[in-house]
Amino acid sequence: xxxxxxxxxxxxxxxxxxxxxxxxxxxxxxxxxxxxxxxxxxxxxxxxxxxxxxxxxxxxxxxxxxxxxxxxxxxxxxxxxxxxxxxxxxxxxxxxxxxxxxxxxxxxxxxxxxxxxxxxxxxxxxxxxxxxxxxxxxxxxxxxxxxxxxxxxxxxxxxxxxxxxxxxxxxxxxxxxxxxxxxxxxxxxxxxxxxxxxxxxxxxxxxxxxxxxxxxxxxxxxxxxxxxxxxxxxxxxxxxxxxxxxxxxxxxxxxxxxxx
Numbered sequence: 001x002x003x004x005x006x007x008x009x010x011x012x013x014x015x016x017x018x019x020x021x022x023x024x025x026x027x028x029x030x031x032x033x034x035x036x037x038x039x040x041x042x043x044x045x046x047x048x049x050x051x052x053x054x055x056x057x058x059x060x061x062x063x064x065x066x067x068x069x070x071x072x073x074x075x076x077x078x079x080x081x082x083x084x085x086x087x088x089x090x091x092x093x094x095x096x097x098x099x100x101x102x103x104x105x106x107x108x109x110x111x112x113x114x115x116x117x118x119x120x121x122x123x124x125x126x127x128x129x130x131x132x133x134x135x136x137x138x139x140x141x142x143x144x145x146x147x148x149x150x151x152x153x154x155x156x157x158x159x160x161x162x163x164x165x166x167x168x169x170x171x172x173x174x175x176x177x178x179x180x181x182x183x184x185x186x187x188x189x190x191x192x193x194x195x196x197x198x199x200x201x202x203x204x205x206x207x208x209x210x211x212x213x214x215x216x217x218x219x220x221x222x223x224x225x226x227x228x229x230x231x232x233x234x235x236x237x238x239x240x241x242x243x244x245x246x247x248x249x250x251x252x253x254x255x256x257x258x259x260x
Contacts, residue, residue, distance in 0.1 A: 011146035018153050023192035029235070031226040031242055032188050035249045036210060038220045043255040055258065058095060058202075059122035062176060063254040065200055066091040066113035068245035069174060075198050075233050075241045076173045078164035085232070086164040090114065092172035094196075097128050106132050109172040118254040161195055171195060178202040188223045199227040222249075 040060055048054045069076055069091045077087045091114040096105035108128050110121055160166045175196045179189035186206030193199040203223030210219035226245075228238050248254070 014146040014150070015153070018150065018157070019194035020192060021150075021154060022157060022194035026193060027230045028193050029228050029230045029233075029238070030190065031228070031238065033224050033226065033242060033246060034186075035222045035224060035246050036212075036219050037205065037222045037249060037252075038212075040249065040252040040255055041220055043252050043259055047255070047258060054122075055118055055255070056122040056125050058176075058178070059118050059125055060252075060255060061200070061202060061249070062093050062095060062110055062113055063116070063118040063121055064248040065174070065176065065245060066093055066110075067254070068241055068248055069198070070114040071244055072237060072241040074237055075228065076196075077232050078161075078167060078173075078197060079232065080164055081162040088164070088168060088173050091174060092168060094172040094175040095125070096177045097125060097132070105177075107175075111172075118258055157195060167195070174198045174200070176200045176202065179204075186221060186223050188225050190225055191227065193227040193229065197229045197232045201225040201227065 041057075044055055044057065044060070070089070073087050073089055074085075076091065077085045080086055090112050093110045093113045094107050095110060097108050098105045106128065108125075110116075110124060113121060160170055173196070175193070175198075177189075177191055177199070179187075179191070179201060185204050186208075187204045189201040189203050191199065191201040201224070203225065205220055205222045207218050207220055209216055210221070212219060226238070226242060
């Protein structure tokens with residue numbers, strides 16, 4: 001006799017299904033990049049030994065990403081209902097935080113990430129992991145959403161997207177998700193981009209030979225997937241932004257500042 005379990009479908013996942021509907025009709029371009037994170041991981045270990053506390057690797061990526069966006073702000077522009085581009089200067093990063101293994105990840109917004117230290121961002125992530133209810137995204141509106149009909153939820157997203165100021169308040173300006181942070185091998189993830197102009201999907205980290213300062217040695221490489229709304233962002237600005245992001249990650253600038 002077959003053995004199986006019948007489990008209730010989590011209401012919170014209805015919003016994830018909505019995201020798939022919204023993403024299916026968009027014009028997205030992708031960039032797959034491999035970034036040397038050897039220096040960043042060494043500095044994280046150094047800081048942990050010095051201060052007996054770990055800075056979240058996610059926080060390092062968010063801080064680096066937000067600074068790259070701040071130097072190329074048009075990659076997080078949004079069109080308003082009159083067809084104009086609204087270019088935000090502050091970077092509000094949505095990151096998915098899993099409070100416990102198996103739980104649906106919480107979309108938490110790190111506000112003004114471009115002007116905050118990596119340690120400050122790391123502390124906020126740890127705080128939300130410990131107490132998910134403190135996240136502004138865990139509001140009455142979010143709790144109510146799965147109980148509404150899908151067409152009502154999709155209409156709400158459509159209305160909010162037409163007003164970038166509302167959108168920034170509810171959804172931030174850029175989204176980051178991870179598919180490989182819990183593994184020990186490389187690999188890219190191709191995520192969908194439901195509403196944001198720019199998204200970053202974090203893949204895995206793998207050790208492989210690389211050239212460093214003219215020598216071949218074993219280095220650690222992180223796989224990243226960048227997703228751009230091609231209706232807003234052209235290839236050249238996307239390439240300039242990507243170069244800046246790679247530079248900030250490989251030089252571990254925000255961790256250098258933390259080390260002092």
